[in-house]
Amino acid sequence: MARYLFSILTIFCVQSAFAQNAKIDSLKALLPKTQGGARADLCLELAIELYGIDNHTCLAFAKESMNIATHVGDSLRMVKSGKVVGVVLRRLEKYDSAITIGLYLEKIAHRNFFNSEIHGDVLNGLGLGYVFLSRYDQALSCLQKAHSAYVKNDVQDGVYTALNNIGLIYYKLRNPELALTYYKKSLNVWNSYNHSTSTNINLLTNISLCYTSIDSLKEARDILLPVLERCPSECSDFEFTSALFTSGNIWYESDSLQKAENEFLRSY
Numbered sequence: 584m585a586r587y588l589f590s591i592l593t594i595f596c597v598q599s600a601f602a603q604n605a606k607i608d609s610l611k612a613l614l615p616k617t618q619g620g621a622r623a624d625l626c627l628e629l630a631i632e633l634y635g636i637d638n639h640t641c642l643a644f645a646k647e648s649m650n651i652a653t654h655v656g657d658s659l660r661m662v663k664s665g666k667v668v669g670v671v672l673r674r675l676e677k678y679d680s681a682i683t684i685g686l687y688l689e690k691i692a693h694r695n696f697f698n699s700e701i702h703g704d705v706l707n708g709l710g711l712g713y714v715f716l717s718r719y720d721q722a723l724s725c726l727q728k729a730h731s732a733y734v735k736n737d738v739q740d741g742v743y744t745a746l747n748n749i750g751l752i753y754y755k756l757r758n759p760e761l762a763l764t765y766y767k768k769s770l771n772v773w774n775s776y777n778h779s780t781s782t783n784i785n786l787l788t789n790i791s792l793c794y795t796s797i798d799s800l801k802e803a804r805d806i807l808l809p810v811l812e813r814c815p816s817e818c819s820d821f822e823f824t825s826a827l828f829t830s831g832n833i834w835y836e837s838d839s840l841q842k843a844e845n846e847f848l849r850s851y
Contacts, residue, residue, distance in 0.1 A: 607632050620660065623651040627664045634671065642671040658695045662688050662705065669708045678715045685709030703732035703741050710748060719752050726752070739776035743769050747786060754789070759796035766790045784810050784822045788829050795832045803833050824850050 610629050617625050626648035633641035645667040652660035665688045672681035685708050692702045710725030726749050733741030750765035766789050773783050787810050794803035807829055814823040831846035 623648045623660050630667050638671050658691050678712050682712040699732040699736035700738045703729045723752050743772040759793040763793040784818050788825050791829050
């Protein structure tokens with residue numbers, strides 16, 4: 584069940600895809616003309632553009648960027664490109680390799696006294712690597728440090744992300760009450776820096792699942808309602824699938840088995 588709690592990238596429309604492909608082509612055309620730090624930056628930009636489109640090529644460019652930065656001794660560029668390497672490795676389910684990269688980057692960030700935002704990003708990525716391998720003690724330690732780093736530098740989206748990921752750990756540890764506490768804190772931060780103008784579909788779904796786990800079914804339905812109202816027209820397929828799955832759980836716990844079956848089948 585917990586696998587449904589992870590966020591994914593927004594799916595772009597066809598027009599955006601064409602624009603993105605054009606940008607990728609233009610960036611690739613610049614490659615023969617660049618070297619040194621400029622090439623490292625270009626490779627990193629290409630990796631970011633390719634993420635979710637061609638993750639293996641994305642990884643190759645991110646690694647090239649990191650290798651160039653290592654060769655010229657640019658620690659900041661090493662960490663920036665290494666963060667992308669870690670993200671793609673996790674996407675490709677190479678979690679041990681992602682952790683190895685994360686530990687290496689954390690040492691560099693610590694040694695060079697990089698700012699709290701950069702250090703927080705490294706720790707957050709490392710924590711997620713541990714989450715995927717069910718090494719929850721290590722994951723929690725990293726994510727708590729990431730949260731502290733983000734708070735220190737007033738990085739609101741980082742604070743939101745760290746709190747959300749800590750909530751995920753407690754949910755996977757079958758402590759929905761504590762998970763709910765962190766999810767609510769995360770939602771408060773989200774609403775604060777988004778001025779409550781947008782709905783975080785994945786986070787609301789996570790909160791609804793927690794309410795379902797503690798048999799607060801009315802609260803679970805109420806929190807999921809705005810998600811179901813916005814999906815599928817305003818959410819991704821993944822988000823809609825997760826919302827239907829959660830709705831099925833609510834009906835199942837309410838002993839409305841036919842409604843539960845219908846939602847589970849729609850999710851399937």
